Amino acid sequence: MATVMTPRRLQVVMAVLIAIAIIERFAWALRRGLVSQAGEAHQVAIAFAEGRGFSDPYFFGSEPIAHLLPTQPLLAAFVYSAFGTQSIASKILLQTISCGWMTAGYLLFFRMFKRLGVPLVPRLAAFAFLCVIPLFMGPESLDFRYWEGGLAVVLAIATLDRIVRFDSMGANACFAARLDLAALLAATVFVNAAVGLGLGLCAVIMASRRWTMRRRLETGAVSAVLLAMMVVPWALRNDAVLGKPVLLRSNAALELSVANNDIV
Template sequence: MRLWGGAGPTGERPRSKHRAANDNFGLTPWLLCLGVLIRLVMIYHGRGPMIMVEAGEATRVAISLATGGGFADAFPGMGQTAHLMPVMPLLVSGVLFLFGAHSSAALTVLLIGALVQFAVGLLLIDRVYARLGSPPAARHVGLAFFCLVPIFAKEELIDFRFWEGALAVVLSCCGLLAIGRVRNGEVLSPARTIGAGALAAFTFFVSPPAGLGIVAAWIMTAIPRLPRRRVVLLGGSAAIALALMVTPWAMRNAHAMGTPILLRDNFGLEFALGIDPAVGSGRPSSVAYEGNYARIHPYRSVAARARLRAAGGEVAYSRMLGHAAWRWVTDHPMAFARLALRHYAAFFFPQVWQSGDNHRADARPIILSLINLIGFAALLFDALSRRFRLTPIGVFVLATALPYALVQPIPRYSYLVYGLMCFAAMGLVHRCVQVVATRYAARCGTVAHPAGDHLHSLGTGAEPSVLPVLHRSTR
């Protein structure tokens, strides 16, 4: 029995790519439909899709755009804003403008859009793993787990009507598909190279952390595999495309905010929220974060909005908070290093309190931590096998999480990498179960287990020396 690629030990030829694709797509649509149905049942069982649920600042900005107030009102009554990147608010405001800012029709269209992003993102994750060599059965397990265990249902049904997380996953996977082409030996044409660079730039403009992950994955892939001219063309097209996107946004910000902000003006605010001056004092993280949020975030705090107004506006307020946080960092560098590492770890292994109001009964942190733990084990086995098929995914995941070391991660941020890690984790589980079942059957004398057979973890071709216990042949 051979688990990955090539002719089997009995000389049989592998299935064609067309046959494998047909096998995969026979089950994939049903799993996706089941996942969508589960989420629809959940939202109807809850508050229903027709009720206007405010998903933070993004909802307020989209409503302001749709009702003629401009890119404004991220915080109640605070006027023009650069607190968000513009792409998702502009898209959402178009729907609200056409169907009515508070209408059931608009909310239904936004719900459909969120579910489409969910389904397309999952389908693209499946295609990424297929291109990197994962077999259909392993991908089915990952897809089934993501669909049947909806730990991000709130985000998929409410938040991503307005926020960019699901769209960022779609764009990131498109970029990873292009990276998979290069890793499979294809030299991209000039047109495709320019398109790949523009896509990376657009991903960065929609979601800077996801864009950082794609750029890092491209650097690790393009430099050793593409001709130098293609690398220059890729980087140049990305830089030009990003400049074309950022320039009008910066010009708008210079006019509306008084400063040519290139991306967002909220770094100081988010950085200050993530800094706990009492780190090391034994105070629980939940108390520190919730206290900071209630004290300085203008979205919910009337007092914070008053201080924002007194500081001279959103930009000045964020800078004031950022400067205060940096002063603490310079005075306590080791405490900040520990805090940054804690934030980085919490992106993958969240604490229970991070899940919201009902966190004591919420299993999401446990499931998310287990998926990421097994997913990292899968990435490690892939690296130890010296095939490095999953390297782009590992680089993307680790780089995407880096900005969140400076702020307090919340589960919505982890959605950027959760699907990729879920497929990696379930692929490893599937392989381990398959190997154990094969060994058990061989010992019972029901299945031939030739001496040369070994595990190819996750479809990555792991060598027998990597996992000697699992690879040991049964005589």
């Protein structure tokens, strides 16, 4: 297949698969009337759009919160501010953003496994399976509009792709490229600390094998500064409205326990 699949033909095949994936997700959403109820993140987006701040996750007047991060809910809030909380335009735009996270994630997976040396046939088969078979229809059609899952997946795969790339490059990594990795690591830790810290360990292992001590320290310091630029304003906000400088999420420990404990 690799001998007959030209780059142009591969682009066309992948474009068709992506179009099928997006049509399926939109059809799923339209069949449900583009319903927008998606739990606390949806309510917080509405509250922010209506000028009530990052608050009211359960009902009107339920106070400011820090168990969600100011990421995807804020993006949804900006859409609501521009087009209204109940408009068809808002729902279609948010559905498009959700499909955008899905598409970016699948394309990054495809590229990363190419870097790892996986042949074209299994890569394309896996890509087609993810696009056409609705394994994650609910999250890809609804949750990614308001929750940070889609953003977290894209950041995580992009970061891992950079780590794999640098591992294959050896010591040939310019400062701009390392800055890119530092920014991705910082953003991933902020959006999903568990995944970000795991990827940080992967980066440390790669850097210890491929980079000089100076390059390791430079990249680590830049990543720490960038992370602080995201965390500090959020912590100050939480200290002002909640009385505690919550660094990321106030219920992170509970979520880790629920996600990794079958009894809970």
